[in-house]
Amino acid sequence: MDLRSRVMADAEALLADITRLIDQVRSDAKAISDGWQAFPVSAEFAPSVDNLAAYVALRHHDLRGIQRGLMSIGLSSLGRLESRVLPTLMAVRATLAATLGQERAPCADAAFFAGETRLRARADALFGPRSEAHPTARLITCPSEAADDPSFMRALAERRVDAIRINCAHDDAPAWEAMIAHARAAEAETGHRMRVFMDLAGPKIRTGGVALAEDIKRIRRDQRIAIVAPGGLKAPEPAGWAAAVECTHAGVVGMARPGERVFIDDGKIGAVVETATDGMLVARVTRCDPDGAKLKPEKGINFPDTELTIPALTARDRADLAFVATHADAVEYSFVQSTSDVAALQAALEDVRPAGREALGLVLKIETARAVRNLPGIVVAAGGRQPVAIMIARGDLAIEIGFARLAEIQEEILWIGEAAQVPVIWATQVMEHFVKKGMPNRAELTDAAMSVRAECVMLNKGPFLLDALEELDGLLARMSGHYRKKTPQLRRLASW
Template sequence: MTVTHSTPCQDSPAPLAGAESADLSAIADLKERIETLTAAITAEAEQRLERWAAWDIRGDFQPSAENLAAYLAFRHHDLRDLQRRLMALGLSSLGRLESRVLPTLHAVQAALAAMLGTPPPSGAAAGAFFAGEERLRSRALALLGLAAEERQAALLVTCPSEAADDPAFMDSLAQRGVEALRINCAHDGADQWLRMIAHARTAQQHSGHRFRIFMDLAGPKNRTGTVRATHDTRRVFAGDRIAMTAPGQLQRAVPPETAFVFECLLPEVIDQARPGQRLLIDDGKIEARIDSAGHGLLVATVSRTKEKGGKLKPEKGINLPDTELHLPALTAKDREDIAFIAEHADGLSFSFVQTPDDVVMLQDALAALPLRRETPLALVLKIETALAVQNLPDIIMRAGARNPVAIMIARGDLAIEIGFARLAEMQEEILWIAEAAQVPVIWATQVLEQLVKEGLPHRGELTDAAMAARAECVMLNKGPHLLEAIDALDPLLERMEGHIHKKTPQLRRLASW
């Protein structure tokens, strides 16, 4: 069957030849439902856009704001039954419209109208269907340094401290076509960062390959300080009680059955926690339930750890996933580092951003600098908490209103905050929201970690790395076998890109059969 698409100035095609009236009635019902859905989405999107308009969104980001508003309105509806009815007619199931919400709905309306022999609706202009996809690709090319003819996903590599004194490291990355470097401001200092950047620029001159340089703000990372055992024991077990206190308060009175007392380097979180909430230590290796909290002392009972017990050590992460923490988005150290980043880097990675107001705080701090850049600093928003996921659309709009923007799915802290079981679901939703906003995504944390550290990958992490091809960038952390991991990841991504783009299968010829 050939479907003829008409324009409003052409004669309408005839209805489907031989179609039963019941079939035409069902198609007409579908058409009406799509029209009603489109009207509802448009109205709801306009309400959201009115709120975002107060943020003075720059002109080239406005189409992305409009598409994201439409996508959020679209996802307020349960359309599974509608999808199946459209699929049965050979039409779009609407499951792949993230970057083109209204153009997809208009295309479906036009196809249904053609089946009924009625004029198509006046919808998006010709060529608009792939405009959002092209906008996303253009931003990825500009922000991450990809060349149009190269791989679809850029590589972002974390610089180890040794890179400050090893020029050959940057040469090796340039030879492998690594697009971007990550310098973590939680480690080393300005002298080491300058040497890393100088080595990168020298390698760039030698190879003709330019690096994009991104620098991470350390952010308000909560960690353990000094640990004191109250009894003759080295490990903590399920059922043990532990106490968390401010630095310098290890000797204060605690319940007599407490096994360990340890310092919390962000003591203000203690009085914000509540009984019954969870306390996670060392990437969740020790999980406890809070018994009491206040006056600078938190007492909790361990609910889960290793069978042979867990070790409480200094400098391990502390997470309170059930607690709505009110912490400044920028620490004093962050504010010092911002000036260096604005002068020397292409982008700033914003750790633990949670609300649109956090973004404004950072943008205002950048605007207050005496340095005036030729182009705005790119912002990479690290999504690490449940609150950040909840506020993601507004966070993106606040950032994109003034700056080029990308999203980093920081899967380490995010998994601890929302639970490992929900991570896979949430990373999909983040990918969808970012694509609807037409901003690049960086897939981060523990990518090929076993290979990077030990030189031999787990089978499961190869599958995880393959799924990273749906993002615009993949981040590798430092380790002794980093170059081997790059050599393994590059061809893996290239092969996967021949099979899938975002959620859309690429129907290349299968060579295996």
């Protein structure tokens, strides 16, 4: 078979495959979007919902064979269609049809790139206008000292930082008000606007009181620990367990079951529940440092295998919302796991800010495996009523799903954000070593370079924050010439 005959045969087979795929995606997308009918969706967000449904439907198919077939005859693959699912499939179909002498009309350019346009506009609205040279916004976490030191906000404004983050788990309303006042004063002095993002504390699942058995200083592998509800702390039983520790969230202890994992202190101690009775879990330690690990109060506890059906919005959050809703440009929602969590926050916002609530941005902090599973619906429920962004909260998420799987899941969250045409924030421990110690390491620079594919990157507080920010700015400026989302830009290279 000569080259022309082979290309024609391949094109004919691919045209049939693409046509079947388009029909299937349309049918499946309708079923998916029908499941979202209960959520109010604005006319502006409706096309994004349709594209997200089409993307979810498409990714239920294995496309590797079609991709290689398209590549072999010199056509674009389907690897960059997140923001324009059906327009891309239709454009590929039109090109295949033209190869065979048939007529198929592709989308016009405006329709083809409409998703990109929406995403860029939404990012600009949340973080401030972007430039082509600096498309990734910078979000900076404020230390407690920022309430007393106006120079911190002035330094951020001078460096054209796009947004500041105030963590409501720390300090109080007078301190937050002082931070915001300093930010506004810095804006007036520099002429540069900085958005204010306020992070609700959310439910805190942490260690409380600790009781160690006699002669126990550090917890070691194969020892047993008891996890109890607040107020249930008791001395370790002889020959029973090495330590007992309270879990500060009363309801969680009763939700865990034997065989489920528990991680304490960012995974420094890993254990598996062996028994769950009478408000007490007994777990065997399966992972810790060979020299043992200290069991301390006020450290995070993660139950990655347990379906934690606890409300994301706490009583403290509801109290803080009265301040947040009237002072912030966006609220960051911790521990959101379901569409009912979104509905609870939106109802609370209507109570404290009945006029203008729809203008307040909402950042969905994705911290658990359950949140990942429910992410498309969560985005629709939130974005249908107000500006929305997704934060990849990689600290808790890594403990919940495992560090190895995080590398995969953070990619999937980026794709879902682009398919929904909403901004994504790359967060947690970005350039952490530099921020705290004053020197970067190779791995964190590579990680920071990957953040160029998000609309915003967050830096946490630390003594060398401003130095790290300058390094990050240079890195993002260079990388933005190479990548825009998943698409290589192929700028001219001068390395050789």
